[in-house]
Amino acid sequence: MVSADCIDQPVMTANRYEQLVQSVVDYAIYMLDPSGRVVSWNAGAERIKGYRADEVIGRHFSLFFTPQDCLDGRPDYLLNQALEQGVAQDEGWRVRKDGTQFWALAALDVIRDDLGQIIGLAKVTRDITDRRETALQLDAVRAQLFQAQKLEALGQLTGGLAHDFNNLLTIILTSAKLALASQDPARVQRMLEHIIDAGQRGTELTQQLLAFARHRQLDVSLIEPATLMVSTRSLLEHALPRDIELLQRLQPGLPMIEVDAGQLQMVLLNLLFNARDAIGERGTICIAIEAVELNGEVEGLLGPFVCFEVRDSGAGIDPQVLQRIFEPFFTTKPFGKGTGLGLSQAYGFAKQSNGAITVDSTLGKGTCMRLYLPASVQAGHAKLNR
Ligand SMILES: Nc1ncnc2c1ncn2[C@@H]1O[C@H](COP(=O)(O)OP(=O)(O)O)[C@@H](O)[C@H]1O
Ligand SMILES: [Mg+2]
Structure with a gap:
């Protein structure tokens, strides 16, 4: 039944x-x-x-x-x-x-x-209105932080640049006065050449600054790490005291990376400014760029990456401070000297670009920051040296 x-x-x-x-x-x-x-x-x-x-x-x-x-x-x-x-x-x-x-x-x-x-x-x-609004607000906050950070970096750069511009203007004015006073056509010619040369250097400086200051939001493109390093270095030279030695080690044949070049340049400048601040008067900063194959040892990342390393011989970081350095607005610098935004921006950039940033520091000896960015997988570009 x-x-x-x-x-x-x-x-x-x-x-x-x-x-x-x-x-x-x-x-x-x-x-x-x-x-x-x-x-x-x-x-x-x-x-x-x-x-x-x-x-x-x-x-x-x-x-x-x-x-x-x-x-x-x-x-x-x-x-x-x-x-x-x-x-x-x-x-x-x-x-x-x-x-x-x-x-x-x-x-x-x-x-x-x-x-x-x-x-x-x-x-x-x-x-999902709430979720969308939260995402939009986060984007806006990130863009604001990026702007604030860029202004800080620009401020740091212009100090050094003002000095360089002064030097160039001195060359121009002195050469012009000498040319005016001279009866010797060969000497006048030489002075005019000095003036043109100094003027051209000044134009290059302003071009670099303008390229950096332009508002660009996550403008991802395929870039060569070595080329980016050259332009970052030329910007930086004006912001480092003479007694800080800047060394550079570039592995040949680095793979391309696909990131926002403007943001990467700002992150590198901030790492370098931090290194400069940690050194004080005299010391060494070494920038190294190399291709690495990760197997999960850095935040679980796998595959081919490009590692940007900034190592300084500065004061090092106290273990108490070390835990907090990536927090937004965390700074140990006096008012007006630090915003506490550099490393939080670097952290956000690394995450957004599917990479990572790590720190290794010994008090009294120095600090090593490493930024890992994925090597581009686009055919014909990834020529990893293994
Ligand atoms: N290379 C370094 N050596 C020593 N301390 C560092 C270094 N980089 C960062 N720090 C520490 O981390 C803090 C946060 O850095 P950052 O976010 O760039 O902000 P800011 O440079 O404006 O203070 C710094 O105030 C400093 O205490
Ligand atoms: Mg900083």
């Missing part, structure tokens, strides 16, 4: 599903017929979109789209895509009953009967 329980089973299951779907309030879950008309409506749909079931059942789902999306044919486009491919996904603004808008993440899936005939579509929509 067949028990009553068994006979009731499919009905119970269908009811439970119905109850389950009905009780979900974080997702709008409803069904459409193949022409796009609403045939069912759950509590989440009512909560998110503001309509009761009796107000929407039978109406076309384009009701939830903005007028512009309707003009652009977006509802029909999504419906057709789902009917043809079995599924369609979308992210965008949707309109509630009261006219307000929310940012939706929506999926549309075809439902078929046992014979494979399309009987309708399941529509699941989530309101």
Whole structure:
């Protein structure tokens, strides 16, 4: 004999599903017929979109789209895509009953009967306005930090540059005066050449500064580490005291990297300024760039990377301080000297570029910062020396 329980089973299951779907309030879950008309409506749909079931059942789902999306044919486009491919996904603004808008993440899936005939579509929509706003705010904060950081770096550079410009202007003025006073055409010619030469050097300096100061936001391109190093060095030369020796070790045949060149240059400048500050009067900074193959030893990273190393013979970092150096606004420098943004920016840049930054420091001996960036995998460029 067949028990009553068994006979009731499919009905119970269908009811439970119905109850389950009905009780979900974080997702709008409803069904459409193949022409796009609403045939069912759950509590989440009512909560998110503001309509009761009796107000929407039978109406076309384009009701939830903005007028512009309707003009652009977006509802029909999504419906057709789902009917043809079995599924369609979308992210965008949707309109509630009261006219307000929310940012939706929506999926549309075809439902078929046992014979494979399309009987309708399941529509699941989530309101992710908060998540989107948080992401936008984070981007804005990051952009602001980047600007603040760039201004700090520019401030540091201009101090040195003002000095260099003064030297160039002295050459120009003295040569011009000498040329004016001289009767010897050969000497006048030489003085004019000095003037042109000094003028050209001044122009190069301003070009470098302008290139650095231009507002560029995550402008990713394929760059050669060695070329970037040359331009960073020429900027830096004006900002280092004479008694700090700058050494450089570049491995030949470095692979290309795909990053924002402006941001990378700023990160390197900040590492170098930190090294300079840690040294004080006299010491050595060594910049090394090499190709490395990582096997998880640096924050679990795997594969070919380019490592930018900045090593200084400065004061080193106290273990208490070491834990905090990547925190935004953490600084041990006096007011006006440090913003505490350099390393947090470097950390953010490394993470955003799928790399890492590490620190190794001994108090009284010096510090070594290493920035790892993934080698580009684009064909013909990655010539890793192994
Ligand atoms: N090379 C270094 N040697 C010693 N201390 C360092 C070095 N780099 C960073 N630090 C420490 O980390 C702190 C945070 O650095 P950073 O974020 O660049 O901010 P800031 O340079 O404005 O202080 C510094 O104030 C300093 O105490
Ligand atoms: Mg700094």
